[in-house]
Amino acid sequence: xxxxxxxxxxxxxxxxxxxxxxxxxxxxxxxxxxxxxxxxxxxxxxxxxxxxxxxxxxxxxxxxxxxxxxxxxxxxxxxxxxxxxxxxxxxxxxxxxxxxxxxxxxxxxxxxxxxxxxxxxxxxxxxxxxxxxxxxxxxxxxxxxxxxxxxxxxxxxxxxxxxxxxxxxxxxxxxxxxxxxxxxxxxxxxxxxxxxxxxxxxxxxxxxxxxxxxxxxxxxxxxxxxxxxxxxxxxxxxxxxxxxxxxxxxxxxx
Amino acid sequence: xxxxxxxxxxxxxxxxxxxxxxxxxxxxxxxxxxxxxxxxxxxxxxxxxxxxxxxxxxxxxxxxxxxxxxxxxxxxxxxxxxxxxxxxxxxxxxxxxxxxxxxxxxxxxxxxxxxxxxxxxxxxxxxxxxxxxxxxxxxxxxxxxxxxxxxxxxxxxxxxxxxxxxxxxxxxxxxxxxxxxxxxxxxxxxxxxxxxxxxxxxxxxxxxxxxxxxxxxxxxxxxxxxxxxxxxxxxxxxxxxxxxxxxxxxxxxx
DNA sequence: CGGAGGTTTGAGAGGCGTCAACCTCCGTGG
DNA sequence: CCACGGAGGTTGACGCCTCTCAAACCTCCG
Numbered sequence: 001x002x003x004x005x006x007x008x009x010x011x012x013x014x015x016x017x018x019x020x021x022x023x024x025x026x027x028x029x030x031x032x033x034x035x036x037x038x039x040x041x042x043x044x045x046x047x048x049x050x051x052x053x054x055x056x057x058x059x060x061x062x063x064x065x066x067x068x069x070x071x072x073x074x075x076x077x078x079x080x081x082x083x084x085x086x087x088x089x090x091x092x093x094x095x096x097x098x099x100x101x102x103x104x105x106x107x108x109x110x111x112x113x114x115x116x117x118x119x120x121x122x123x124x125x126x127x128x129x130x131x132x133x134x135x136x137x138x139x140x141x142x143x144x145x146x147x148x149x150x151x152x153x154x155x156x157x158x159x160x161x162x163x164x165x166x167x168x169x170x171x172x173x174x175x176x177x178x179x180x181x182x183x184x185x186x187x188x189x190x191x192x193x194x195x196x197x198x199x200x201x202x203x204x205x206x207x208x209x210x211x212x213x214x215x216x217x218x219x220x221x222x223x224x225x226x227x228x229x230x231x232x233x234x235x236x237x238x239x240x241x242x243x244x245x246x247x248x249x250x251x252x253x254x
Numbered sequence: 255x256x257x258x259x260x261x262x263x264x265x266x267x268x269x270x271x272x273x274x275x276x277x278x279x280x281x282x283x284x285x286x287x288x289x290x291x292x293x294x295x296x297x298x299x300x301x302x303x304x305x306x307x308x309x310x311x312x313x314x315x316x317x318x319x320x321x322x323x324x325x326x327x328x329x330x331x332x333x334x335x336x337x338x339x340x341x342x343x344x345x346x347x348x349x350x351x352x353x354x355x356x357x358x359x360x361x362x363x364x365x366x367x368x369x370x371x372x373x374x375x376x377x378x379x380x381x382x383x384x385x386x387x388x389x390x391x392x393x394x395x396x397x398x399x400x401x402x403x404x405x406x407x408x409x410x411x412x413x414x415x416x417x418x419x420x421x422x423x424x425x426x427x428x429x430x431x432x433x434x435x436x437x438x439x440x441x442x443x444x445x446x447x448x449x450x451x452x453x454x455x456x457x458x459x460x461x462x463x464x465x466x467x468x469x470x471x472x473x474x475x476x477x478x479x480x481x482x483x484x485x486x487x488x489x490x491x492x493x494x495x496x497x498x499x500x501x502x503x504x505x506x507x508x
Numbered sequence: 509c510g511g512a513g514g515t516t517t518g519a520g521a522g523g524c525g526t527c528a529a530c531c532t533c534c535g536t537g538g
Numbered sequence: 539c540c541a542c543g544g545a546g547g548t549t550g551a552c553g554c555c556t557c558t559c560a561a562a563c564c565t566c567c568g
Binding site: 450462 | 514517
């Protein structure tokens, strides 16, 4: 039901640039050997598009493929007993979305698109060959999943120790940083196809309270959030409210 | 200051059993080849003891060694600007504590002991050799760090969607499960050298409120927490309060 | 015996959730 | 062209959960 393949469009991989380009930006990955880069690019399978609000992976189902996000936004989420959703991760272009499915073989959470997306598929069979012959590349892939874990930890901190303003501010700081790394944010401006209820699900709040908190940030001339776009007016103050320190993103070379 | 090595006791590795025994319990690791198991055991460096409340790793410092927890409890934590602490992870015997430091080379958080512990050191130089020659073993180690990430996600869910009772209940459910896997809990009873303020730091609450909530759980005949020991009186009800489903621990073979 | 850290309990305040109403925007169909 | 409906945004009233501050007590250990 609503989960067939009719909405998938297989693209010719003629985008004029490597599929793995954004993945290779920052975090020392540019220093990978040419042979390794080529091997990774060669491991790309089909490239697909999905519409907004489309479920990509269901918790528990056996997986033999992992996805690299090329364009758009994806979220991972878990639901409580009454169906209230908690986002545990948001992905931006250049991220491996579910690379952890390669060792794990099934996920403990759902994965779905936010806006429309383009993803590249990596078959686990191919990844197994690749990692068997390229131990250093394996460490790079491992590293990528560890960045996710580092972001998870920061989200724990955020939910455990910050109030509503801090949580939202931190969320925007993180996204701004990550999008800057892949050239999709500059000057504190970036696109973000989220609704206020989505933000609430990311920050452990209710939609109503997110609305009030955004209003406070807006009236303090700190941040604007409107119609799918974010404008950071006062980066310093935002970072201070968020208690944000970007070290956990491992943006500079290790 | 209080961070020298005089309190380290290097043990002869003559405990009568493999250092990696508990690590190999459950999660399909028993199905590793004998050669792989032997190679992992051979990678063990020195074995050390540390007292309670001892800082093992400081955020940001360069690391060339990772630790396997043999005995005792260890926590990973981050502090906010005013010094309020948030635990992001608790480790039980058999866990690699900071294996992620192998690819990452530095951590984004602190690591410290709760009670007294025994740990085995794995030098990254040795792990590099090991993983270069054993791609399947690499995937097992990678897998181990992904379980940590899965637990992080569950903590995010817990903090984002559960109230004080649910958070504490979930914390105890998880620990009970994990300790059972390594033979350190049975019948809902296990040791846990935590104070109520520690629990507060794990659950995003204050010590005072943890106290009240534990009282409620006690008076409902659900759970006892006293002097470093936990007794689960009503496992079913506890799991229900916690909305606990242990799938994310990947306890059965994948 | 004295002190420190942990536990327990109370009183009051505040942040956030819940419920509800109304608005705008936009796609759909008559 | 307009009526309609649904989703999201905005605002108000009210209540509860959790925090803060404070004090008493308890236990362990030096």
